[in-house]
Amino acid sequence: MVMIKRITFICILVMLIVCGKAVQAGEEASDLTLIVVPDFSFQEVKWLRENGQFLHLWETSGMSGMNIRPDGPYSYLNSAVSLSTGVRALGIVDWNAYMSGEVVDNVFAEELYQQWTGNTVEEGVIFHPLLHKLVDKNNKVEIGIIGESLKQYGVSRYVIGNSDVNEKKVRYGPLFTMDNKGLTGGALTEATKKSIGAPSGVEMDVDNIYDWLSTIQEKDERSFTVIEWGDVFRLYDQKENMSEAYFVERYELSLINLEMFVHKLLTGDYVEDLMLLSPMVHSDAYQNKERLAPFFYWGKEEGVIQSYLLRSDTTRQDFVISNLDIAPTILNFYRIPQKGQFIGKPIQKEVINEAVLEEGLKNLDLMFLVFKSRNVVLSSYITLLVLLLIIVSLIILVKDKNETFKKIAKVLLISGVSSPLWFLITPYLLNYIQPNVYLLFIIFCSFLTGYLFVKLVRNPIFVLSGAIFISISVDLFFGNYFMQRSYLGYDPIIGARYYGIGNEFAGIYLISGLLLVQQRYFRNWFVLMMLALGTIIILSSTYLGANAGATISAGVMFGFFYYRYYFTDFQWRKLLIIISFVVPVVLAILFFTQLNGKESHIGYAFSKLFSGDFTYILDTIKRKLEMNWKIFRYSNWTQLFVTTYLLIALYLWRRKKIVGNEVKRVLIQTGVVASITLLIINDSGVVSAATSMFIIVCTSYYWALEEG
Template sequence: MRNGTIRRKAARLYAKGIVCIMAAVSCMWMSVTYGISPVYSLGTNSISQGQVIPTQQEKSEVIPNSENCPIVTVISIPGLSFMELQPEWLDRLPALRKLATTGRLAAMNVRVPYKGLESVYATWGAGTPADGKGGEGWNRAERRDGQSALALIRRFAADGAEAVASSVSVLVPAYPSLKRDNAEENYLARPGLLGETLKRHGVRLGVWGNLDEPGGGTDRFKRPAPLMIMDGQGTVAAGDVGRGTLIADPAMPSAVRTDTERLVEEWRVFVAGRKARPAEGTDHGALAVMELGDWYRLYAEKAWYEPSRFAERKRAVLEQTDRLLSRLTGEMEASGRRHVLWLVSPKVHAEAWIEKWQLTPVIRWSSAIAEGTLMSSATTRRPGLVAAVDVAPSLLGEFGLSRPEGMIGLPIVSAESRRDSRSPLAVLLSDMQQMANVYALRPTLLYGLAGYEVSVMLLGLIALRWAKPLGRLRRWMRGLLFSVLLAPGVLLALGWAAHMDKPLLAGLALTAPLALGMLAAAGSRKIPQLMRTLGWIGAGTGTLILLDGCTGAEAMKRSVLGYDPIVGARYYGIGNEFMGVLLGASLLGLSAWLQVRQMRPRLLKNCGAE
């Protein structure tokens, strides 16, 4: 009778424990999903509300008027990576160093569900993942193989006649197909939403530059930049994406280089409002996009270069880009107007990709801000990290506009990182190195861990047949099984040591669970001891996960079993893997504790009988 009562009480306690665990998990999940504020106490957000602050109000002595509306310039350099922001490069590039040290910095995840640079630009312009495959810009009067951009627009678009009649400079003939294809996708993206919103509010739009690769027997056209700021008809009012922005230079990639003199002159005229000026009283600023293709063309033909010659060309291209940045920032500072410069990159070059530096740099610079800081967004909630979908809401925010329905991205804002004596750039480069190390180790360690767990389980099943006559083998197997239970906790704890070298980090991840498992097995030779050890492992692992969550999830963000900012499936909170570990560890600890409670009266009875 007494044993039956104990079992019923244990069952009730067990059921209550399960209910409590599920209630806690449900609260955490709802907090993450619906943004309930108490979630900060559980660490599901990696930045507290006090750490992310709105973009500081820029100081300006210029009285706001119709001639002092925001002038935003976006410089896109496909292929640029954080490798070019290392000190050894910045020492030779004064303008880029100025932007990196006095501007606001972040690393951007440009991985989108669709392939190609066109999809990144389309995502920047839609504020949600968008498929830009097949989209490219044409100049209004341009002809290819007897076809003109105007004829294509008139043929494909329902409102093609209206687009042709307007005085636009750049067209995207594939816009009708882009609009239809994205409307059928899961994200319901609206290509051109950024440009259409800005146009509707009187902001002038212009785009210049291309990634064309002329010569070599073929004429390859690549002009994705207009997809970023085109309007709802696939047009941009001002700009030039044709070959007129290139000049011949046999020493440069594809025997051409960007005509920076012309770009600066075109930009100056556009900023002054002498081109694409809307009706009187509706000019509320301008957004200019420049795409510099020399860096992209250089890496496109890298296989043809000798290493020394390629290094020389890299310096030449970067120095040319730096001179352009120097001229633009100089004119912005001297103009007295409200200029903002954004430097972005839609992809990294092949060398950075191999080294796992796959996040691209993004810099926001203004002469009114003298001290550099890191940036963040509510999409990532991590200092120094933003997503591609955040670009459109951020550019809208420069003009005081809120994001329209259809954009899932959130504005990029200034973020206060943890107190550090290093510069924001040094902090960001250090974080990038840690992310790259973890990203490189993740496949090896996780596949190895899965194989190890399967092997241990199979050995355990085999050893059951000879466990009684071979007690030493049983103890060894117990140690191996303990190591499997301890592995998730060890991988989480190693997140605090992500700054270590990759070989040392991998060695600790492999040896620490085995060593701890053998120690646990040595102290668990009897059943009561075994149950207590299992209880401590479960409770300890669950407590470690919750403790890390309450302190900002710093270990989880850098653990190989946590979420990866390079993949971008999740940026904060408790990831799917560790949520499963938390549930399993909590149930293990609770079950072991109830088992010990059930065994205790029996042990006391036996002790009394003796």
């Protein structure tokens, strides 16, 4: 009996400890405050770093640049709708929030709400009369998903403040807290006060906001509060009408006030966890192409403000998050299960013992620089590649017997083939040299490579192909460190891709792997199978390439080569049988490489497909076709795409063998098939088709010159 009592006592004690820990964990996730500061950019962050009174405030925060691309035009409303739904979405004309007693076109807002919806609203509740129109505008997007989820799990929701400009009402903060009926608690106008010298004659009333936060803490065990800080927005709205000197004065004052407010929130025990984000940057930053908005996160551990390094599985890059991450991050804070509409992932916080502000700003500056100069650098580079092909074509047509001109042509061709390698391994030189100097450096290194390889290397095409294939593979295995900042990589500001292998390098990677097969060793059936399987797995893996179009194209490419090399009699029926077998196998590999606990955009598409959401798949296909057409019409890559395809078509039309060697001829045919497959399947197929066909044309020309 004594033993039973002891065991019972120990069990009760263990349960109390576990429950105590559970309560403690619940308390850690009890209150979250979000400050929404429209028109706040990294220009203001840098000013605060240099001139602020509380530098440690920014150094100890978790900081990232946030992609703010909405579904439609760039605006505060479109961005706020996207942030609050976790999906790129759109706002509607005349969208706003109101409280009882406010007048709209000489009619009380609550009366309009009843006239338009048939519903009544209680006193002190914030409401949105045009919610039904916003829902209709964004078909299949759950409007109010944050607020509704919080309400179902017993979390109180409040919004404080506004961004009103004179008589124009701008209240988009409530989008983060309203439920699916468009209702939320809080105060819109009580958080501002009259100030004759301030833009629009009002400024944030910090004392009233502190009182509200204190009341919320006393009243609610769990709460989510959004503070819409509109002073910076009002300032930039009135900038054109203000004298330059007075604008600077108000600019500095508004930033100091914001910093003071955040400092007091954290040191005055008003909040435990605090997020600050900008749903849009002001026009000056936007025109300067600094289009990632600031995001900050402060948290306390036992009352001490912690330094964080923020990471997102959506971007897999340091100091970069997506606007689609905010909604799941808020719900994850309260341990609320995620719903299926979220593509973004909760932001992860890693406690560190050092300030990362300087490192973060340096990374962001490089992103901004690449984005600003990308169009000029790539247009110049692509034009040079087109000129290179035209010059070599003329040499082959006119001076193909002249050894000097043939050597010049070979150097030009190897220079062109080597240039993507230099773009891959040197992007961080942009931290030290200007983009125009960088382009000259790439040109110099490419021509030097061409000259040395032609002079010293017996088989430069094979060696370069191996170098490019290995370099891209290594970069993929080490987290795309080089590719994500390369001009031939992808841009976080555009937000089409954050990780894996981009379409420019995808075309180059496929053809580089294919050209390894010119060596007899790689044509051994087992080695060829391992090369094909390894390429497909690298391209499909969520941790590596994560490129579905390139994966399928790789399968088609190696399947075509296998058939053309091992079967001498060409028959379309046999080829179609092989391809119809290869594609399902590649799709199966693509699916199984997603089952590693880390969902990518490919895994998300598979989940939609298996759930029967064929509309999502059809919409994705439609979007990819539209993107390809848009790229074809407006992109610089169209020059290279048209040139390379015309040159290949010319040879096919003339029915002339480019090279006499049978293996090389099959490799060229296979490369053309791979390029066409990339064009059809990839979302930016014009780009990958252009880069892949460029390598094929250069290779075929080089082999033709060698054979004389």
